[in-house]
Amino acid sequence: MMLQLITRRLSIRRLYRETLLAKPIYLIMHGERADxxxxxxxxxxxxxxxxxxxxxxxxxxxxxxxxxxxxAYLIGIAPLKREMKKVSFYAEYAELLKRFTIDDFxxxxxxxxMFLFNELLLGSTRYINIVKELEKLESRHGL
Numbered sequence: 001m002m003l004q005l006i007t008r009r010l011s012i013r014r015l016y017r018e019t020l021l022a023k024p025i026y027l028i029m030h031g032e033r034a035d036x037x038x039x040x041x042x043x044x045x046x047x048x049x050x051x052x053x054x055x056x057x058x059x060x061x062x063x064x065x066x067x068x069x070x071x072a073y074l075i076g077i078a079p080l081k082r083e084m085k086k087v088s089f090y091a092e093y094a095e096l097l098k099r100f101t102i103d104d105f106x107x108x109x110x111x112x113x114m115f116l117f118n119e120l121l122l123g124s125t126r127y128i129n130i131v132k133e134l135e136k137l138e139s140r141h142g143l
Contacts, residue, residue, distance in 0.1 A: 040058075090124075
C-alpha cells in the first residue's frame with residue numbers, strides 16, 4: 001500500500017515537472033492576438049474559397065510569428081536533451097509548419113495550415129489542463 005502511494009506520488013510529480021515545460025509553450029501559442037486568430041479561423045471556415053490574399057497573408061504572418069517564437073523557446077531548452085524529449089511533439093510540429101512558404105498558400109490549403117496550427121494550440125491547452133488536474137489530485141489526496 002505504501003509503495004503504491006509513493007509510486008503514484010512520484011508519477012504525479014514527474015508529470016507535473018513535464019507540464020512546467022509546456023506552460024511557456026502555452027503562453028507563446030496563446031499570446032498576442034490569439035482572439036484575432038480565433039476569429040479568423042471561424043471566418044475562414046465559413047467562407048470557403050472566398051478569402052482575400054491579404055487575409056491569407058495576415059494569417060500566415062501571425063502563425064509564422066508564433067512558430068518562430070516557439071522555435072526560439074525550443075532551441076533554448078534543446079541542450080537539455082531530457083527536457084527536449086518531453087516536448088518533442090512541439091518541435092516536430094514547429095518544423096512542419098516552418099517548411100511551408102508564403103507561396104504555398106491559397107484559399108484551398110490555408111485551412112490545412114491553420115488546422116495544423118490549431119493542433120499546436122490544442123496540445124498546449126491540454127498540457128495546462130493536465131497541470132490543473134494534477135494540482136486537484138495532489139490537494140485531494142495530500143500528495
